[in-house]
Amino acid sequence: MMTNRYLNNLIKFPKQVRQIGGLISIIVVVILSFAILNIFFSQGDELVAKMKIEEERIANERKLNKLISSLPSGILVSFDGTDHYKLSDKLYEAVCNATKLIPQRAIMGANFLNYRAHEIYTINGNQIDETFVKWDVEKNKCFAGYTVSGKNVGVNETITVSGEALSFLSTGIDTRVYFIKNF
Numbered sequence: 001m002m003t004n005r006y007l008n009n010l011i012k013f014p015k016q017v018r019q020i021g022g023l024i025s026i027i028v029v030v031i032l033s034f035a036i037l038n039i040f041f042s043q044g045d046e047l048v049a050k051m052k053i054e055e056e057r058i059a060n061e062r063k064l065n066k067l068i069s070s071l072p073s074g075i076l077v078s079f080d081g082t083d084h085y086k087l088s089d090k091l092y093e094a095v096c097n098a099t100k101l102i103p104q105r106a107i108m109g110a111n112f113l114n115y116r117a118h119e120i121y122t123i124n125g126n127q128i129d130e131t132f133v134k135w136d137v138e139k140n141k142c143f144a145g146y147t148v149s150g151k152n153v154g155v156n157e158t159i160t161v162s163g164e165a166l167s168f169l170s171t172g173i174d175t176r177v178y179f180i181k182n183f
Contacts, residue, residue, distance in 0.1 A: 064098035068175055071095070075178055076168040078142075084167070093135055095168055096142030101176040102131045103169075107146055113182055117159045120150045127152065133165060133177060144177040 010018065075084040078092045087095060107121075107128065121128075129147045136143055145162025149155075163182025168175045 064094070067091075067094055068098055068170065069172065071170045071172075071175070073170055073172045076170050076175070078166060085170075087168075089140070092142065093140075095170075095175055096133060096135045096165065099133045099142075099144075099165070099168060099175045099177060101174060102133065102144055102146060102180075103176050106144070106177045106180050109179060114159065114161050116157075117148055117161045120155060120157060120159060121148045123155060124148065124150050124153050129158070132162075144180050145182075 013021075072085050076087050076095060077084045078087050078089075080086060104126075127148070129149050131144075131146045133142065133144045135141075142165040143162055144165040145160060147158060147160045149158040151158075161180075161182055163180040165177045165179070166181050167178040169178040
């Protein structure tokens with residue numbers, strides 16, 4: 001009864017006033033909804049920190065891509081005594097940091113010097129668990145390697161093979177480790 005009388009009073013207002021009142025009430029409901037969601041799901045400073053880290057990573061990736069595209073295609077080495085393009089110490093470090101790929105050729109070359117790694121690599125169907133290319137600041141050298149395990153075939157053994165990345169292969173699009181010296 002009271003509700004009907006209240007609704008009848010609202011109907012007496014002009015149409016424009018009712019429309020503005022409805023619009024204002026919808027805006028208030030939307031703002032309150034977002035305020036409540038913000039209380040429960042806000043990430044504020046943490047989200048900004050993550051975004052800054054991502055922006056730095058993207059900027060660094062662009063610099064490295066520019067560097068890679070400026071290198072000549074072919075084999076890049078860090079030592080004298082070869083006809084291949086010799087990298088300066090600074091360029092050697094930059095190429096090391098830009099390199100993410102270790103092709104099967106480099107893996108097989110390093111496998112020949114570690115028989116057990118070669119055995120597990122063959123048994124598990126030539127699967128590599130992890131590869132890495134890292135710059136060692138103390139030794140001022142680039143190290144590359146990979147991890148193989150026989151977990152998928154019942155061999156409970158994991159072997160990490162690593163060594164100095166002596167040369168890289170530049171394709172003009174990316175760089176790859178060409179030779180791993182692990183002896």
